[in-house]
Amino acid sequence: WSAESYTPPFYKGRALPSGNSTIRAEAFPSVIVAGKTLSSRDLIFSWSVNGSPRPTLSGVGRSRIVVASPLVGVSTLGLSVTTKDGFIRADTQVSLPTVALKPVLYREHPLFGTLFHQALPKQITSADTDTEFVLVPFFANTRSAQNLQYDWRVNDAPAQINPEHPNHIHLTSSGIGSARLEVTVTNSKNLLEEVQSAWSVFLGERIAPSTSL
Numbered sequence: 001w002s003a004e005s006y007t008p009p010f011y012k013g014r015a016l017p018s019g020n021s022t023i024r025a026e027a028f029p030s031v032i033v034a035g036k037t038l039s040s041r042d043l044i045f046s047w048s049v050n051g052s053p054r055p056t057l058s059g060v061g062r063s064r065i066v067v068a069s070p071l072v073g074v075s076t077l078g079l080s081v082t083t084k085d086g087f088i089r090a091d092t093q094v095s096l097p098t099v100a101l102k103p104v105l106y107r108e109h110p111l112f113g114t115l116f117h118q119a120l121p122k123q124i125t126s127a128d129t130d131t132e133f134v135l136v137p138f139f140a141n142t143r144s145a146q147n148l149q150y151d152w153r154v155n156d157a158p159a160q161i162n163p164e165h166p167n168h169i170h171l172t173s174s175g176i177g178s179a180r181l182e183v184t185v186t187n188s189k190n191l192l193e194e195v196q197s198a199w200s201v202f203l204g205e206r207i208a209p210s211t212s213l
Contacts, residue, residue, distance in 0.1 A: 001025040001077070001094065003069065005139040008106075008116045016099045017069035019193050021141040023096060026064045029081045031088060038083065048078035060084070069098050071192050102138035103185055103197040107131065108168065125202040129177070135167045137185055144189055151184040176204040 002024050003017035017023050027045060031038045045062040047054045057065050069075050078093040105120045114134050137148060150166040152159035161169055171179060179201045187193035 001096065003096075003139075004142045006136075006142055006145060007138060008104075008114075008136050010116045011138075016139045017075065017096055018101060018139045018141050019069065019071040019098055019187075019190055020144070021069050021139075022066060022143070023069050023075060023077075024064070024066050025077050025094070027079055027081065027092075028063070029090065031081070031083065031090075033083065033088070042084065044082045044084060046080040046082070050074075050076050051078070069096065071190060072098055074098070099139050101140050101185055101193065101195045103183060103195055104136045104138055105197075105199060106134045106136060108134045120199070122198075123200045123202075127204065129173045129204045130171075131201075131203060132168060132170045133181075135169075135183055135185070137167070141187075144187060147187050147189045149186045149188055151186070153182040154179050156180070156182075171201060171203060173203040176202075178202045 003015045004022040004024070005015045005018050007013070007015045029040070029043060031043060040063045041061045043063075044058075044060050046058045047062070047065045049067055054065070065077065067075065067077070074095050074097045076093055076095045078091070080089060080091045082089045105124075106118070107115045107120060107126075109115055120133070135150065137145070140148060148167075150161070152161055152169050154169075154171070159169055169181070169183075171181070180198060181201050182196070182198040184194065184196045
């Protein structure tokens with residue numbers, strides 16, 4: 001299975017379903033009759049979602065299913081596979097919980113762009129006194145990413161951002177300095193989808209190791 005939610009380049013994990021994202025699942029049964037492996041065209045697939053049969057998504061050769069995840073809760077996909085004569089049957093299911101967005105911060109390099117190979121920890125040190133950061137909303141529904149709103153605050157004061165790149169923030173310091181960086185990410189079309197995160201940023205200091213994600 002896979003979900004149509006956002007993950008950045010170099011991310012090695014699976015894209016998890018967030019609220020109302022598209023989930024695609026496919027079954028690969030191995031059924032052998034008289035020494036011959038049956039193809040999906042020779043099998044009947046009966047799908048259910050959270051215990052409710054989905055006859056319009058079921059039938060001969062219907063090895064794939066596409067559903068929307070709930071805003072909150074769990075999607076349990078059930079499947080029964082039978083031969084056309086009904087003599088062989090196998091059942092399985094998988095439960096996919098809806099996850100919240102995960103705000104992850106990266107450094108924006110003036111030459112190389114977003115440094116996706118290194119996620120930043122909660123305490124960030126930078127030798128530079130002028131640094132740009134990029135917030136990546138892991139697992140955001142790819143169909144509603146344009147609805148995300150970013151409310152940035154620096155030391156409890158609203159921060160000025162570029163409206164064309166609302167997930168970017170630029171910090172500067174005249175010398176060695178520190179700041180508390182906070183962000184609230186909200187989906188304007190889904191009020192249940194709101195997450196907050198914060199970092200301590202130290203500029204003009206020795207760079208500490210970053211955390212790989």
